[in-house]
Amino acid sequence: MASTLDTPPLRPAPSPPSEPGADTGVWRRGRIVAAVALLAALLMLGHAHLPNRVGNLGSLIETFLPWTGLAVPLLLLCALVRRSATAAVAVLLPAVIWCSLFGGTLVDKQARGGDLTVVTHNVNEHNPHPARTARALAASGADVVALEELGGAATAEYVSTLARTYPYYSVQGTVGLWSRYPIADTRPVDISPWTRALRTTVHTRKGPVAVFVAHLMSVRFTSSGFTTDDRNAAARRLGAALRAETLPRIVLVGDFNGSLDDRALSAATSRLRSAQSAAGAGFGLTWPASFPVVRIDQILVRGINPRASWTLPATGSDHLPVAARLRL
Template identity: 65%
Template sequence: MLTAVLMLAHPLVPNWAGNAGSLLETFLPWTGLLVVLLLVAALVRRSALALVAVLLPALVWGADFGGRLFDKRATGGDFTLVSHNVNDENPDPAGTARALAASGAQVIALEELKKSEVPKYEDALAAAYPHHEVQGTVGVWSVFPLRDTRPVEIMPWTRAMQTTVDTPKGPVAVFVAHLPSVRVRLDAGFTAGGRDDSIGLLADALRASPAPRTVLAGDFNGTADDRALGPITARLQAAQDVAGDGFGFSWPASLPLARIDQIFVSGVRPVASWTLPATGSDHLPVAATVAL
């Protein structure tokens, strides 16, 4: 019963104590492991009553996350966007760029670009993506023309931008963001204060945009289940939740545990969402196809 209550009432877990609520919600799908442990305990005890009791948290978890286990991807759509935190210590920027271009996406959004490495991405993507803009540590490459590009102030230095992609079916506002990192420390708990402040500034920029079609992509250092992303998820939907297959975990690349790399949309219909194979980064690329 306590496990079921934890799953149902996670929004009530307070954040004033080391951001415990946000930390729980970052790994919320993994509460299913508690159900497995309880099931094992019931089998060891050979207790019919315990087996029946385990149904309660199992049903709660299934109601919350069971739908994510099914493949909701469809065919069609008007354009595909790939987003990738390429890691500023990536040993093979050119190879990473070529792998992303091989996806066939019409738009590629990159985060954590190192200034000295930007020319390598430009050279590798120039043939397939004639239009590109870089603002600080984020950038957009596109087969379609870009205009009205400008930075979005979420930190003292530029880690977010917005641009307009002129597709054959009309303009789409594309925002790219890399929110501040978070850490788990014994003395401070889940250190997400800087990230949460940036979320508010990013939400203000989204609110100020008059564009009827919006795509927001990037590394959010948080999942769509985290209440801290509420100012964003209240306005946009996560493509993975609507049109994905599985949980779409993207970090760390070697053993993905959380979906902190996201593609959010508004005014467009997600058709499919998925993760791409690992590159030289510690994140997996994420992709989404949308219909305009």
């Protein structure tokens, strides 16, 4: 009987070695994530060109512009999940743009020194503890305290409580100012149908300073968009009053119901410096007090050098008080 040889099993021929760069999957994946990253970069870079004609879209985006930075870690996470090199590289663009816009804001720029400490606070007309709020503001050590949204019987409580520390004061409509130093030439500023702003001269040890206190009109979210017309008109009137001011040193404080990134407020803000931007640490968000997402309470100056800016602890209001130490 003839023997037979076992036939070895057939094996597939080995694949030729891949050439470098042949696997392009990491570059092909994640194109949608990359496109969203580019759109985020365009939004950050071109926000000033967004139209306000439809629902004041430009103002709405600019009010919350710093929060666009949240897109960066979210998009980077998506790029990692997709294992996409294309998306990861694309995310670098909005990251760099955001850092160029707001990176300097995160640096602590506070310094020692200063001749005048100013505090401003929207106390909320429904504040259940006006006297307690007034005592907290006086304890801050401020030389000048400005209040917005005064009204009703609470105004008398602010007056009587703050008078123990501040002998000079004036209340005009729903805004008021209390000072350790003499004040003069106090008058309302016409920005709305009822008095929501004042102008006074504070005679400090370093000379006179024009101080403006303003509470711009509230904004609303409606079915037609972000309604800001009344506020914007008030900002234009306030800007006209500031341009007419003859004293070289100006302090403007108050609740603007908008952030300084909002172009619609430029009539009142463009010729002044933000104490928070110049001498703060971080964004100094003020509203709502329970979880601040935007800085709408401002201290702005002209002819004055800000040395430090910060927020104070919450009171019975829905806004946080803000403070600044200034060198005259």
